[in-house]
Amino acid sequence: MGRTAQVKRDSIARQAAVRLIFSLGLFVALIAVSTAQIYKTALSKAAEERASDLAAFYQSRLAQLEHDWELQSRDFKVRIETTRILESPESAVVNLQAFMTVQGTNRRFQHLVIEDRQRAPVFIYGSELDLVTVPLQKAESAGWYRHPSTGDLYRIFSGPIWLGDAGMGRFAVFYRLDNALLQQLSTPGVTLAALYNTIPVANSTGQRGLEQSVVQPLVSDDVERREVPWSGARGDATVLRIDAPVKALFSRTELALGVSVIPVFDGFILWLTLGTWLMRQARRIRDLGGAVEEFSQQRGVTDRLQQWIHSAKAGHSDEIHQVGQAFENMVQQTVERDEERLQEEAQRRLAAMVFANSSEAILISDRHNLILAVNRAFTELTGYAEAEVLGQDPRMLSAGKESPAFYHQMWAELMEGGHWSGEVHDRRKDGTIYLKWLSIAVVRDADGAITNYVGAFTDITERKEAEQRVLHLATHDTLTGLPNRKLLLDRLGSAITLSIREQRHVGLLFLDLDNFKWVNDSLGHASGDKLLIAIGERLQGVIRTSDTVARLGGDEFVVLLMHPDSLNDVSHVAQKIIDAVAQPLDLNGTDFHVTTSMGICVFPNDGDNPETLLQHADTAMYAAKAAGRNQFRYFDTAMNQKVLERIQLEQDLRQALQRSEFEVYYQPKLCASTNDFCGAEALIRWNHPVHGLVSPAKFIPLAEENGIIIPLGEWIIRSVCEQIGRWRRGLVPTRKIAINLSALQLESDTFVASVDAILKETGTPTSLIEFELTESMVLRSPDRSVNTLTQFQAMGITLALDDFGTGYSSLSYLKRLPVNTLKIDRSFVEGLPHAKDDAQIVQMIIALAKSIRLEVVAEGIETEEQMAFLKRLGCDLLQGYLIAKPMPAAAYESLLQARTAGGCDCAVKCSLYPASDQTQA
Numbered sequence: 001m002g003r004t005a006q007v008k009r010d011s012i013a014r015q016a017a018v019r020l021i022f023s024l025g026l027f028v029a030l031i032a033v034s035t036a037q038i039y040k041t042a043l044s045k046a047a048e049e050r051a052s053d054l055a056a057f058y059q060s061r062l063a064q065l066e067h068d069w070e071l072q073s074r075d076f077k078v079r080i081e082t083t084r085i086l087e088s089p090e091s092a093v094v095n096l097q098a099f100m101t102v103q104g105t106n107r108r109f110q111h112l113v114i115e116d117r118q119r120a121p122v123f124i125y126g127s128e129l130d131l132v133t134v135p136l137q138k139a140e141s142a143g144w145y146r147h148p149s150t151g152d153l154y155r156i157f158s159g160p161i162w163l164g165d166a167g168m169g170r171f172a173v174f175y176r177l178d179n180a181l182l183q184q185l186s187t188p189g190v191t192l193a194a195l196y197n198t199i200p201v202a203n204s205t206g207q208r209g210l211e212q213s214v215v216q217p218l219v220s221d222d223v224e225r226r227e228v229p230w231s232g233a234r235g236d237a238t239v240l241r242i243d244a245p246v247k248a249l250f251s252r253t254e255l256a257l258g259v260s261v262i263p264v265f266d267g268f269i270l271w272l273t274l275g276t277w278l279m280r281q282a283r284r285i286r287d288l289g290g291a292v293e294e295f296s297q298q299r300g301v302t303d304r305l306q307q308w309i310h311s312a313k314a315g316h317s318d319e320i321h322q323v324g325q326a327f328e329n330m331v332q333q334t335v336e337r338d339e340e341r342l343q344e345e346a347q348r349r350l351a352a353m354v355f356a357n358s359s360e361a362i363l364i365s366d367r368h369n370l371i372l373a374v375n376r377a378f379t380e381l382t383g384y385a386e387a388e389v390l391g392q393d394p395r396m397l398s399a400g401k402e403s404p405a406f407y408h409q410m411w412a413e414l415m416e417g418g419h420w421s422g423e424v425h426d427r428r429k430d431g432t433i434y435l436k437w438l439s440i441a442v443v444r445d446a447d448g449a450i451t452n453y454v455g456a457f458t459d460i461t462e463r464k465e466a467e468q469r470v471l472h473l474a475t476h477d478t479l480t481g482l483p484n485r486k487l488l489l490d491r492l493g494s495a496i497t498l499s500i501r502e503q504r505h506v507g508l509l510f511l512d513l514d515n516f517k518w519v520n521d522s523l524g525h526a527s528g529d530k531l532l533i534a535i536g537e538r539l540q541g542v543i544r545t546s547d548t549v550a551r552l553g554g555d556e557f558v559v560l561l562m563h564p565d566s567l568n569d570v571s572h573v574a575q576k577i578i579d580a581v582a583q584p585l586d587l588n589g590t591d592f593h594v595t596t597s598m599g600i601c602v603f604p605n606d607g608d609n610p611e612t613l614l615q616h617a618d619t620a621m622y623a624a625k626a627a628g629r630n631q632f633r634y635f636d637t638a639m640n641q642k643v644l645e646r647i648q649l650e651q652d653l654r655q656a657l658q659r660s661e662f663e664v665y666y667q668p669k670l671c672a673s674t675n676d677f678c679g680a681e682a683l684i685r686w687n688h689p690v691h692g693l694v695s696p697a698k699f700i701p702l703a704e705e706n707g708i709i710i711p712l713g714e715w716i717i718r719s720v721c722e723q724i725g726r727w728r729r730g731l732v733p734t735r736k737i738a739i740n741l742s743a744l745q746l747e748s749d750t751f752v753a754s755v756d757a758i759l760k761e762t763g764t765p766t767s768l769i770e771f772e773l774t775e776s777m778v779l780r781s782p783d784r785s786v787n788t789l790t791q792f793q794a795m796g797i798t799l800a801l802d803d804f805g806t807g808y809s810s811l812s813y814l815k816r817l818p819v820n821t822l823k824i825d826r827s828f829v830e831g832l833p834h835a836k837d838d839a840q841i842v843q844m845i846i847a848l849a850k851s852i853r854l855e856v857v858a859e860g861i862e863t864e865e866q867m868a869f870l871k872r873l874g875c876d877l878l879q880g881y882l883i884a885k886p887m888p889a890a891a892y893e894s895l896l897q898a899r900t901a902g903g904c905d906c907a908v909k910c911s912l913y914p915a916s917d918q919t920q921a
C-alpha cells in the first residue's frame with residue numbers, strides 16, 4: 001500500500017502528450033527543413049528559368065543593338081559617299097568635320113576612322129581615340145577595340161568606302177560599350193556588365209569601380225548570373241554578364257504562414273486521429289488499473305469494478321480488451337475460488353457440527369478399520385465412552401446375531417460399490433441388543449487407496465416395531481384383527497401360484513351375515529362389533545392354521561381354504577361355518593341367532609386370478625341369499641348372467657316410474673265370520689316392456705337397495721288412494737286396502753307427512769287404509785318405527801304385522817308395537833293342517849293375537865282344508881289363491897260389485913263358505 005502511495009504517478013496520457021508534442025516538434029522541423037529544401041529547389045529552378053529567359057532576352061536585345069549599329073554605320077557610309085565629301089582630299093576633313101557636326105546626335109557612334117587604300121588615316125573623328133595607335137586592321141578583324149589608356153571598349157563596324165579619285169578606302173565606326181549603354185539595355189532589377197576577355201569594362205550600375213562589385217555577386221546565392229556573347233558568335237571576346245536577383249517565390253509572411261499552417265493542421269489531424277485514440281487507450285488502461293485496485297481492495301465483484309472492466313474492454317478487441325477480459329476471467333475465477341473456499345470451509349464447519357451433533361451415531365475408522373473417532377450420539381447409543389472404543393475394531397459392537405456369510409456379503413458389496421446399508425443387530429455396553437440401520441461408506445484418496453470407513457447408524461428397534469404395527473394395520477382389520485382385503489388378495493395370489501405349481505385347488509368362501517344390519521341398528525354398534533369379533537373367532541375355530549379368515553368390511557368375511565382335497569371337503573367346511581355362525585350368541589345378556597349366506601368358488605375351476613375368484617364367490621353368496629339365506633352356494637357361470645340381469649333390471653327400474661310401467665293389483669281378503677270380502681291387499685305389479693309382468697319379490701328388494709322404493713312407495717299409496725276415491729265416487733262398496741310398506745319408508749323422516757298429504761289430497765278416509773309391515777322392518781330401528789307407527793295409528797290408519805312367526809317374534813316387542821293385525825306367514829299355512837309344527841305355530845299365533853286383542857289374517861290359503869282349519873282356529877281374515885288371486889283394480893271392482901249383486905266369480909265360490917262354516921270354524 002505504501003509503495004503505491006510513494007510511486008509518483010506519471011500518467012500515460014501525459015507521456016503520450018509529451019511524446020506527441022515532441023514528435024509534433026520533430027515533425028515541424030522536418031516539415032520546415034523539407035519545405036526549405038523544396039522551396040530552395042523550386043526557387044533555384046525558378047531562378048534558373050528566369051536567368052535563361054533573361055539571357056535569351058538580352059541576346060535578342062544585343063542582336064537588335066548590333067543590327068542597329070550596323071545599319072547606322074552603313075547608312076553613314078552611304079551618306080558620306082553620296083555627299084562625295086571625300087572626293088576632294090583638301091576639303092575632305094573639313095567637310096567631314098562639318099558633316100559630323102551636322103549629324104550631331106543622329107549618330108550613335110563615338111568615333112569614325114577613314115583610311116585610304118594604303119591604310120593611312122584620312123579622317124579620324126573622336127577625341128578620346130588615339131587613332132594613331134589604333135591598329136585598325138587588327139581591330140577591324142576582331143570587331144572590338146579597347147583603348148589602352150582609358151580602358152574604354154568599342155565595337156567596330158568597318159567596310160570599304162569610295163574615296164573618289166583615291167579609289168576605295170576603308171572606313172570604321174566605333175561604338176563605345178560603356179555604363180550608359182548597359183543602363184539603357186538593362187531592365188529593372190537586372191545588372192548588366194560587359195566583360196572583355198573576362199575583364200569587366202562596363203556595368204549598368206554606372207558607378208566607377210563597380211567592376212569589383214559586379215564581380216562579387218558571383219558568390220552570392222541571391223543572384224542568378226548568365227553570360228551571353230555580345231555578338232552572338234562563339235569566341236567573341238566580349239560577353240554580356242547578366243546578374244538578376246533571385247526573386248522570392250513567396251513572401252516571408254507567406255512562407256512563415258505556409259510553413260506553420262501545415263504542421264498546425266497536421267498536428268490537429270494528428271491530435272484528432274492519434275491523440276484522441278491515445279487518450280482513449282490511456283483511459284482504458286487507467287480504468288483497467290482502477291479495476292485492479294478496486295478488486296485488490298474489495299476482493300469481490302462490485303459495480304465499480306464491473307464498470308471499470310466494461311470501460312477497459314470497450315472498443316476494439318485489442319490487447320487492452322484482452323487484458324481486460326483476462327482480468328475479468330481472473331476476477332471471476334478468484335471470486336469462484338474464494339466462494340468455493342468459503343463453501344468448503346462452511347462445509348467443513350458444518351460437517352464437524354453435523355458429526356458432533358448428529359442424532360445418528362457416527363463412527364470413523366482407519367484403513368485397517370480401527371476406530372479413529374466417534375461422535376456424541378455414538379457414545380449415547382452404545383453406552384461406550386470414546387476412549388473405550390478408539391483403536392478398537394467396530395466388530396466389538398456386534399451382537400453376533402448375523403451370520404459370517406452376512407458379513408462376507410456386506411464387505412463384498414462395500415468393496416465393490418463403495419457403500420453398504422442395512423440392518424444389523426448390535427449389543428450395547430450394558431448388554432442389551434438393538435437393531436440398527438447401518439450405512440457404511442468407503443473413503444478413498446486420489447489414488448483410489450482406502451483411507452477411511454465412515455459408518456452411521458441409528459437404533460431402529462422401535463421404528464421396526466412400529467413399521468410392523470403399521471404393516472399389520474395396513475393388512476389387517478382393526479376390529480377383528482383378521483387379515484383385510486389386501487392381505488387376503490395377497491395370500492390368495494400366493495395360494496394360486498402355489499396351487500399351479502402343485503396342481504391343487506384353492507377354495508374361497510364368501511360370507512355375508514344375514515341379519516347383521518338388524519343387530520347393528522337395533523342393538524347398537526357396540527353389539528354389532530361384538531358380534532363381528534365373535535363371528536371372526538368362530539370362523540378361525542373352524543378352519544386349519546394354513547387357511548385364512550379375512551374380513552372385507554361390514555359383515556362380509558372370506559375364508560381361504562388352502563388345498564382342499566375335494567369339493568366335499570369345501571362343502572364340509574362351509575357347513576361347519578354355517579353351523580358355527582348359527583350358534584346362539586350372548587349379546588347383552590340375550591341369546592341372538594345370526595345366520596350367514598355363503599358363496600363358494602374354487603380355483604382353478606371358477607377363475608384364475610384373485611379378483612375374479614373373489615367376485616365370483618361374492619356372486620355365489622348373492623345366489624345363496626336369494627335362495628333363502630343361511631346356506632351356501634357354489635358359483636356357476638349362470639350366476640354371472642343373473643348379476644348382469646340384475647344390473648339391467650335395476651336400470652329399467654329407475655325408468656319404470658316415468659314410463660308408468662307399474663300397476664297396483666288387489667288381492668281380496670275374506671272375512672271368516674261374515675264370509676264377505678272385507679278388504680284387499682294392494683300388491684304392485686311391473687309390466688316390463690320386454691319381460692312382461694315382473695314379480696315384486698324380484699324388484700322390491702332391488703328398489704329397497706337402491707332407494708327407489710321411496711318414490712315407488714309414495715306412488716303406490718297415491719295410486720291406491722286415488723283408486724279408493726274413484727270407487728267411492730262410483731259407489732263401489734270399497735273396503736279397507738292394506739298397503740305393504742318398506743323398511744326405508746318407515747325410517748324416512750318425511751314419510752308420515754307425505755302419507756298425510758296424499759290422504760288429504762285424495763280425500764281418502766284413513767279408516768280405509770292399512771299398512772302392512774314386517775317384524776324385521778320394525779326391528780331395524782325400533783324406536784323410530786314405533787314412533788312412526790304410533791303417528792299412523794293416531795291418524796286412524798291400522799297396522800298389520802306381516803310374515804308373523806318368521807322372525808324373532810317376541811312378545812315384548814309386540815307389546816310395544818301399535819299394531820292391529822297379525823298376519824300369519826304363508827310358510828306356516830302351507831303345511832296345514834297336517835304339519836304338526838305349522839299347526840301348532842299357527843294355533844299359538846292365533847291364541848297370542850287373541851290374548852292381546854289383535855286381529856289375525858292368514859295368507860297363502862290355497863286349499864279348502866287350510867281354510868277350514870284356520871277358520872276353526874278362529875282366524876279372522878283369510879287370504880289366498882283359493883279365495884282370489886291378486887287382480888287389477890277393474891277386476892277387483894267387478895268382483896265387489898258382483899258380490900254386492902249376489903253373485904261371485906272368485907276362484908272359490910263364495911257360496912261354498914256359508915256363514916254356518918264360519919261358525920263351525
Ligand SMILES: Nc1nc2c(ncn2[C@@H]2O[C@@H]3COP(=O)(O)O[C@H]4[C@@H](O)[C@H](n5cnc6c(=O)[nH]c(N)nc65)O[C@@H]4COP(=O)(O)O[C@H]3[C@H]2O)c(=O)[nH]1
Pocket residue numbers: 667682683684695696697700716739740741742772802826859860861862879880881882886
Ligand atoms: N303361492 C301363493 N302366493 C300367494 C297366495 N296368496 C297370496 N300370495 C302371494 O303372497 C304375497 C303376499 O304378499 P307379501 O307377503 O306382503 O309379500 C309381498 C310383499 O312383501 C312385496 N310386495 C308386493 N307388493 C308390494 C308393495 O306394493 N309394496 C311393498 N313394499 N312390497 C310389496 O312383494 C311380496 C310378493 O308379492 P306378490 O308376488 O304379489 O305375492 C303376494 C301374493 O301374490 C297363495 O295362496 N299362494
